[in-house]
Amino acid sequence: MPSEINELLRCKKLIEQKLDWGPGESWQSIDFENLSQLILDDTGVSLSVSTLRRIWGRVEYNHLPSVTTLNTLAKFAGYEDWRNFIKTKTTAQKEISEPANQNNRAAKNGSAIKLAWLFGSLLIIGTISIFAFDNGDALLKPEDFSFSSQPITRGIPNSVVFTYDASQAPDDSVFIQQSWDNNKRTLVDKNQHKHTSIYYEPGLFIAKLIIGNQVIREHKLLVPTDGWLGTIDDKEIPVYLKNSDFIRDGILSLPIPVISQKNIPMQPKPPVVTYSNVGNFDPVSLNDFSFTSEIKNEFREGAAVCQLTRITLFTDSIPIVIPLSVKGCVSELNLLSVDHYVSGKKADLSAFGVDFSNWVEVSCKSNSSNIQYFVNKKIAIEFPLPKNNVRIIGIAYTFQGTGAVRKIRLSSQDEMVFEAF
Structure with a gap:
């Protein structure tokens, strides 16, 4: 066990060096969310924010990660899998102990490792589709199986009923996975047809029916809010707010005394407050849209000195994440379009x-070719439009500490689709 823990520490250090975000001990919640997205983009496997927080010691957890998690971390660090990561160190140590006349070979291996570091991500992306479902057996036919889902209610938390037919599975390795997060995979009886899972946060998820290592069926699953949802991040299950807690005086705002009444301290680690509205308006295409709102972070004490804030536009693909902070902390920001x-x-995100x-x-708004982002009416950055027709399905505001929002406007082709406060 101690040697495995040491190897995990070594892998984490490599990832920290690759990201260049500073020591993991200083990372904020948004950093773990961004890391989760980067790992998904790089490896095709999702590790949840809660899993990454456990690995980096933010949540008490006395067990080693699963083999799947270790393999994914090793891949993101530039190795084929966890075994190859361990083997590489062993090989390097062996070469150091060999006679000096073999130093050239060690140098070549060192260069190979560096090349693997640089190109590992590209190789993984290129080969993941080849090996992802290669479990030594013939691929099963999706048409021999069925898989659907239905939320029980509208709002959060929400249980979802999955209906499936996996009776033709060759063995009992039948799983239902709530989303891209492998840790939310549950073994189910292949001869049964119903399974329920609970969702504690809103959003668009990719639910999967998996047999062995093969994804047989998958579909998008929208878990909406019932109007505005206010939450405070608290490990596995958020603290849910009443509307009267955060909707007042014509704005979204959560006063510090209300947070304190819920026995949530503001120091030494400030809470993370989120206001979400998902699935309550017609989807808006990014090809011709305009979005605007006014925002204010209302807490700047102790560890919240950077006032890290973000606006998320949920889409039926990867989301848009617009980050904000005080001017001296822009190095900590990460933007996703x-x-x-x-x-x-x-990059320079000083705007x-x-x-x-x-x-x-x-x-932010789109024209015929780009999405442009503005802060106080000044253009901050722009990117080409996605090639696919991506649509906005929800909005969320997240604050380190607490904050306020007003004048929310979302339009499509110059027609107002969603308006609040």
């Missing part, structure tokens, strides 16, 4: 550094 990711460590003592207007 569906299929484009920008780290403040490697997203703001003064939260005043309301900040954040907007």
Whole structure:
């Protein structure tokens, strides 16, 4: 066990070096969310934010990660899998102990490792489709199986009833996976036809029916909110807010005394507050849209000195994530525009550094070829439109500490689709 823990520490250090976000001990919640997305993009496997927080010691957990999680971390670090990661270190140690006349060979292996580091992600993406379902058996036919889902209610939390037919599975290795997160995979009886799962957060998920290592069926599953949902992040299950807690005086705002009444401390680690509205308006195509709102982070004490804030536009694909902070903390920001990711460590995101003592207007809109992002009416950055027709299905605002939102407007082809406050 100690040697395995040491290897996990070594793998985490490699990932930290690759990301160049600073020590993992200083990461914020948004960093773990961005890391989860990067791992998914890089390896085709999703590790949940809660799993990554456990691995980096933010949540007490006295067990080693699963083999799937270890393999995924190793792949993201630039190795074929966990076994290859361990073997590479062993090989390197062996070569160091060999006679000096074999130093050239060690140098070549070192160069090979560096090349694997640089090109590993591309190789994984290129080969994942070849090997993802190769379990040594003939591929099963999707048409021999069925899989559907239905939420029980509208709102969060929400249980979803999955209906499936996997009676033709060759063995009992039949699983239903709630989303892209492998940790939310449950073994089910192939001779039964119903299974329920609970969702604690809203969004668009990819539910999967898996037999062995093969994804047989999958579909998009929208878990909506019933109007606005206010939450405070609290490990596995959020703290849910009453509408009267955060909807007041014509704006979205959660006062610090209300947070304190729920026995949630503001220090030393500030809470993460989110206001979400998902699935309550007609989907809006990114090909011709306009979005704007005004936002203010209302807490800047202790560890919340950066006032990290983000606006998320949920889509039926990868979301849009617009980050904000005080001017001195823009290095900590990470921006996501569906299929484009920008780290403040490697790009100039200074336009997203703001003064939260005043309301900040954040907007974005598309033209015939690009999506443009504005802060206080000044263009901050732009990206090409996604090739596919991606549609906005929800909005969320997240604050380190707490914050306020007003004047939310979302339109399509110059017609208002959603308006609040």
